[in-house]
Amino acid sequence: MNNIILIFVCLFLGIGLQSVKQLPANTYKFLNKIVIYLCLPALALYYIPKIHWNNQLLYPIGVAWIGFLFSYLFFSFLGNKFGWSRKLTGCLIITAGFGNTSFLGFPIIQALYGEEGLKTAILVDQPGTFVALSTFGVLVATLYSSGSPSGFYIAKKILFFPPFIAFLLACLMNVLGFDFHQYIQFLFQKAGSVMTPLAMLSVGLQLSFDRRSRHLKFLRLGLFYKLVLTPALLYLLYVVVLKQNSKMIHVALMEAAMAPMITASILASTHGLKPRLCSMMIGFGIPISFITLAFWYFVVEYL
Numbered sequence: 001m002n003n004i005i006l007i008f009v010c011l012f013l014g015i016g017l018q019s020v021k022q023l024p025a026n027t028y029k030f031l032n033k034i035v036i037y038l039c040l041p042a043l044a045l046y047y048i049p050k051i052h053w054n055n056q057l058l059y060p061i062g063v064a065w066i067g068f069l070f071s072y073l074f075f076s077f078l079g080n081k082f083g084w085s086r087k088l089t090g091c092l093i094i095t096a097g098f099g100n101t102s103f104l105g106f107p108i109i110q111a112l113y114g115e116e117g118l119k120t121a122i123l124v125d126q127p128g129t130f131v132a133l134s135t136f137g138v139l140v141a142t143l144y145s146s147g148s149p150s151g152f153y154i155a156k157k158i159l160f161f162p163p164f165i166a167f168l169l170a171c172l173m174n175v176l177g178f179d180f181h182q183y184i185q186f187l188f189q190k191a192g193s194v195m196t197p198l199a200m201l202s203v204g205l206q207l208s209f210d211r212r213s214r215h216l217k218f219l220r221l222g223l224f225y226k227l228v229l230t231p232a233l234l235y236l237l238y239v240v241v242l243k244q245n246s247k248m249i250h251v252a253l254m255e256a257a258m259a260p261m262i263t264a265s266i267l268a269s270t271h272g273l274k275p276r277l278c279s280m281m282i283g284f285g286i287p288i289s290f291i292t293l294a295f296w297y298f299v300v301e302y303l
Helices: 002-017 027-050 055-082 086-097 105-146 151-159 162-176 182-193 195-206 216-241 247-256 262-270 275-302
Strands: none
Touching: 002 195, 002 275, 027 105, 027 162, 027 182, 027 195, 027 262, 055 086, 055 105, 055 216, 055 247, 086 105, 086 216, 086 262, 086 275, 105 151, 105 162, 105 247, 105 262, 151 162, 182 195, 195 262, 195 275, 216 247, 216 275, 247 275, 262 275
């Protein structure tokens, strides 16, 4: 509950700081860099070496990959049909394609399912959302912001994306059964813990609740895909088709229903993919998601 309160406090603090003229206009860019270059790598190096693998883990890991794949197909189709700009299409693919499975998902899952549920949530987030964002998320952001870059340029963007480097190192550590000394782990944990306030503060600094914005119809469409279509798709696949109904599946479905991912919004925004719409997806998506999450919790647990 404290983490959820912190999300709203930092969001509204960022909105309030917009009126402080002494604050540099590019402050949010500085905060974004801290999140990407420090917080995300720290989280990967802390959690991934501790994961124990088996085939059932493919279900929670698959949540992010399936959601992003269909986001790409869905918004690419609509973008081509209605003649959207590449930046608009790329923005919706990324912001609607990735869920807030960590610092919004973790506290909610822990509150609903306890420590066992949190272990599953980490799987959804790290080898799922985290890796998909670090690879295909970066790929889409690069393609839709730069036109037709070379394969070498794209590979360079992915391989030198700091969270991806940390992920590769953490996976190697997992395979070798190695982990850092507890003091270093403590530093990683603390570095990762500041991601929530910094990311939400950054979003608040960029957020504008303009009801006359030309982005409103795209905002509604993006949130409908993320908060309704994505969990519905995963429910149909996992529960109806594959007949899976364990607590792990319940946690995976709740993670699928989370609001848009702040880091994905930062990634899209830093690539110039409709920064205003990116912020709106987060600013409106998080509070609305508390309503839709209650609905999906009822569906998952009682239907």
